[in-house]
Amino acid sequence: MKNESSTVENYIKTIYSLCDKNGKTTVSAVAERLQNNPASVSNMVRRLHEKGLLENKSKLILSKEGNLLARQLIRKHRLWETFLVRVLNFKWEEVHDIAEQLEHVHSPLLTERLPVFLKYPKFDPHGDPIPDKKGNLPDLNAIPLTEAEVDQLYIFRSVATDKSDFLNYLNKKGLQLGQKWKVTEKEEFDGSVKLLIDENREVYFSETVAQNF
């Protein structure tokens, strides 16, 4: 695995996260996500293909190598987030932006020793699965809140985004991983839900929030 620039690495991560079930995405989706101009993305797509990170010259499908690179970056990102929370006592809403930088530090030795020290964590502080060395993801075995059945009991396993504004909102509402909850009411007209948390506390979520839970 060659040492790519942070820019190239961020493109690969973005493409990976935007790929649909057929493993592909579009120039405009990548441009939108990175807040770059489509022309810049188009230009980068050519370069990524030249580097062998994309399957096809114009299709925006990651090659085997590109896919592995993406998973290794996600692995590093989530290991660093885990480290920051567990070792340096960061809160879950504080770690993402720092991990965005730390994931680009190139050191096989460090990438090997960090998980040893952390005792091979399977999930990061947001409940996201940490790929192993070879890029295999542990099974999260979870469903999104929007698909939860009324009155069925669930456990809060992960959040769909680790952006700090959303996590701060959850903090304010007293929501944490590991809590038990069930949907007690579901409003069809606006997609909002009423939850019972730990059998003793009621919370209302808008559809927007529910989609990230």
Add this chain to the structure above:
Amino acid sequence: MKNESSTVENYIKTIYSLCDKNGKTTVSAVAERLQNNPASVSNMVRRLHEKGLLENKSKLILSKEGNLLARQLIRKHRLWETFLVRVLNFKWEEVHDIAEQLEHVHSPLLTERLPVFLKYPKFDPHGDPIPDKKGNLPDLNAIPLTEAEVDQLYIFRSVATDKSDFLNYLNKKGLQLGQKWKVTEKEEFDGSVKLLIDENREVYFSETVAQNF
């Protein structure tokens, strides 16, 4: 303190480390150290001055701000080296290159919490002093081996370089910080010395090695 690029930060660190007692250095010295062309350095000097990091347009003297930036980078570098050795069980010859990358991670929160976790270390794994938040350096109170008097007892406090080839050489000879030593013989014609380590082991050092000890 603005977020400068890693390139700018490395120039500032280099200038800081090359400055003489008058606080200045030269284009050619910086070019030599960074293995860059003098023309590139000349161009960067102009930019550094525009950023307010150099006192003078052509003199290569750090401004107050440039000086503080250099010390903060050295602080981060040495804190990360300490972390890698103490927490992740790295050896002293393994940490420098990784710290060269980690020192460029921008996060006031991380820079604040890392030393808290490490209990405010004063010296890094190579015995180098760690500047405090404001850039003040603790006093090392040490003399170089080349200035040691014969038969006077000393304690091994720091190494003058943390390049891995030199540290591997010291490892091979069984040298570690904290050991007691004295010079038993000094050869005038080639500058080599004979040392007695921990009162029980003799080691011969060439002048080249002695200068980094």
Add this chain to the structure above:
DNA sequence: GTAAAATTTTAGATTAATCTAAATTATGAA
């Protein structure tokens, strides 16, 4: 005090990564 040598700066190019504007190509609705 000149002249050679060393040092520094300028001029012009290159590469990665971005932009805007324009041209091209693909999609899809009538």
Add this chain to the structure above:
DNA sequence: TTCATAATTTAGATTAATCTAAAATTTTAC
């Protein structure tokens, strides 16, 4: 099918960071 709209690519510029070659300046040596 055809034409309007959307998506993508091309063309041309810009900025940071580098280079080589040449010009200018400073230092050193005689």
